[in-house]
Amino acid sequence: MEDNYRHKGMRQRLIGELRRKGIKNEAVLRAFWEVPRHWFLDKAFADLAYEDNAFPIECDQTISQPYTVARMTELLEVEKRHKVLEIGTGSGYQAAILAALGAQVYTIERQKVLYEKTKAILARIGFSRIRCYYRDGSSGLPGSAPFDRIIVTAAAPRVPEILVNQLREGGKMVIPVGEDIQHMMRITRLADGSTKTERFGQYRFVPFVEGLGEG
């Protein structure tokens, strides 16, 4: 896959924009540099890959806005070798950013077309270590739990208890919660089994849907 000086220039500009918008975590910004976002969109849209916008992908879904990916990743406080579960593989871009940070990534997608296409792209661009699953993310991934971190990239009407229970003690989950507009929430699972909830501004995501996709 090509990554030429134009792509690199546009990517550098995008990273500058993310800094101006308040992203401070240098490891996260480095991951944005290391993962060419245009590889996750059809070739015709390569230039648009470096605008700070969400973009439509297959199955009526979207690749999240770069700022949103950066902010969620920053809030997740990922460390090297963390076991991270992502619900909503979509284009695979968020999963690749997590892998670039050194995480061991498990990602679940309910749309078969997306699951297949993205799994192939990730393997082609050197991210075959990301484990992709075609499943309903509502039940998480009990066989691989507990996770250090869980990130949900679709809007859930409420915090899914099943996912909280798949966090290890001290583990954190970042998830947009709400119907029309979502609040970004960070849930930390504490030692006594209770949770701490923090909120970080408003976002708009495609919905978290229970069950497998039709396609």
Ligand code: SAH
């Ligand atoms: N992280 C993605 C964002 C994709 S949009 C990226 O970087 O491109 C959200 C994705 O969540 C969609 O692909 C949608 O199909 C998926 N999704 C929604 N509900 C789901 C569920 N219950 N289980 C698994 N995936 C789900």
